Amino acid sequence: TAITGSVVIEEKANFYNRMLFIFPSGEIEHYDKRHLFTLAGEDKAYTRGSRKLIVDYLGWKICPLVCYDLRFPVFSRNTENYDLLIYVASWPKTRIKAWDTLLAARAIENMSYTIGVNRIGEDKNGYAYVGHSQVVNFLGEYVLESEESDGVFLVELNKDKMMETRLKLDFLSDRDDFEIQE
Secondary structure (H helix, E strand, O other): OOEEEEEEEEEOOEEEEEEEEEOOOOOEEEEEOOOOOHHHOHHHHOOOOOOOOOEEEOOEEEEEEEHHHHHOHHHHOOOOOOOEEEEEEOOOHHHHHHHHHHHHHHHHHHOOEEEEEEOEEEOOOOOEEEOOOEEEOOOOOEEEOOOOOOOOOOOOOOHHHHHHHHHHHOHHHHOOOOOOOO
16 A cells, blocks of 8 residues: 655755655655645745655556645646646634535546545644545546535546546546746
């Protein structure tokens, strides 16, 4: 079993909000959050990541992203033909409708499964987090519907069906070419 999640990492006097992907072998790949949440001052405390990561695991190409990255569709655009987006987040209850809507949008526009894992509880500033972890398929349909609860959820993803749908609809062939500049 692989494990993924984000942690704060200090490296060369810089702090990163780093998402780790840990393989059963113990090998680790990582992604540093690109879009820092300026409203909360993240840009003053953390260093922004500069590269997108695609992880190959069990025949799936996985794109791990962190929280506020969800609001930036250009960076998550499926130019690498990945199969699965995974977002880990601290998305508060006051903006949970945006979380739900944007996860579905990322799934639809990228024709990929999209998993959103959000925290539960209250932070030291009194912000409530209500979960709404979910899995959305490549057509925007729930595989796992969001709920205001915590738990362990098991879902089955069908890559063959996704690939068949991609071939049939072929929307990704019409995507724009672009280059992200620093």
